[in-house]
Amino acid sequence: MTLLKRVIPAALLGLCGPLAAADVSVSLEIPEMNVAEYHRPYIAIWVQNKDSKAVTNGAVWYQIDDDGEGEKWLKDMRLWWRRSGRSLEMPIDGVTGATRKPGAYEVDLTHVAEQLEPGEYQLYVEASREVGGRELLNVDFNWPVEKSQTLTAQGETELGKLTVSFNP
């Protein structure tokens, strides 16, 4: 088994080069809240290179409205805002989207994986909810991966379980 796993990716790499369909996907949970006044959380998913500090945005979910009023609360995802958000012009094609209701979501980060140089990274998920709280989760990983792997983190307030899957 081990031999097979090791051999096949190497062969694929040799054949297809570094732009083979290496991918990253995130599954995250937005928990149900038993509260009188509920607003859907703003959520940012991004990857940061540990050396260069360069940020690659995966997804930003916020209230997109005609008058731009929803952008007023982007800064409440305060780490994302500092690391990336404040230098961006919203919305961003392929990254920004509407807020989601409670539930489990799969987010494909192939567009992020395609931009990553080899190195050490952290993947962050930050959530902030009006009349609610703010929570930050992160996992460390090296890119590229040699074999498929899965990393998890557990949210306690604004986020549920976070699972990040990497495929070479």
Place this chain on the structure above:
Amino acid sequence: MKFKKSLALMLALALPMAAEAHRYWVLPAATVLSGDDPWVTVDAAVSNDIFYFNHYPLKAHYLSVVQPDGSTGEMQNLSEGKHRTTFDINLTEQGTYKVLMDSSGLHASWETADGERKRWPGRGEKPEPGDFEKKVPQDAKNLKVGYSSTKLETFITAGNPTDTVLALSNKGLEMKSSVHPNDLFTGEPVTLTFFMDGEAIEGVKVVIIPEGMRYRDSQEEIALTTDEAGKVKVDWPQAGRYWLEAEYEDDKAEAPATTRSGKYIATLEVLPL
């Protein structure tokens, strides 16, 4: 008086009918003052982030200043900005002052013959006396009529605290503290009693949120419900200013209303001992 009443009605409309219940608050720069002629600056705003002005000013015409003797005081240097209303109070009398917002009124909802949901007063509508009879079809399908009241209080004391402005009006939802609201200290728990139309009442939902929300990850709200004597006990976790909001609803309403609901809001300052 008539003018005041119509304002109250309009406010009743503006507050509970808002699509999202925003938080209303009044924040004095200080609540305990000394000297013969102190001044205090007061801010008033509508925003969910306590106490950060980022949404809408709480307009001055909703507010009044009550002096220690019960007479109406003056808002000086009044200014309404994009996100807050600001004014000064010159505390020329010794004792406890109050900044007050007090409103109440009827509201109704029903269905038309075509099944369309209707509401009165409509959004932004300023009800005139007699409008209820004129504009609400009394035989409409699923007609629901409620009477709601909102009261907001913030206390400020020059010198020795006094009790005149603490007296209950016996209308709507009100609060009485076991310790004078300008004499709150950490390490000294207080009992708060809530009254609906003058009667101590069980089941009032009380939420108390400490200031400084921007610098933490959660609301850190204290959620309490009054017991059969209308009481909750509060042990202040830290010094600082707190926003308190209490809500109550039941069906012991006076006709034509079938439900009565009350909201009470206060800003309380707790000093370190």
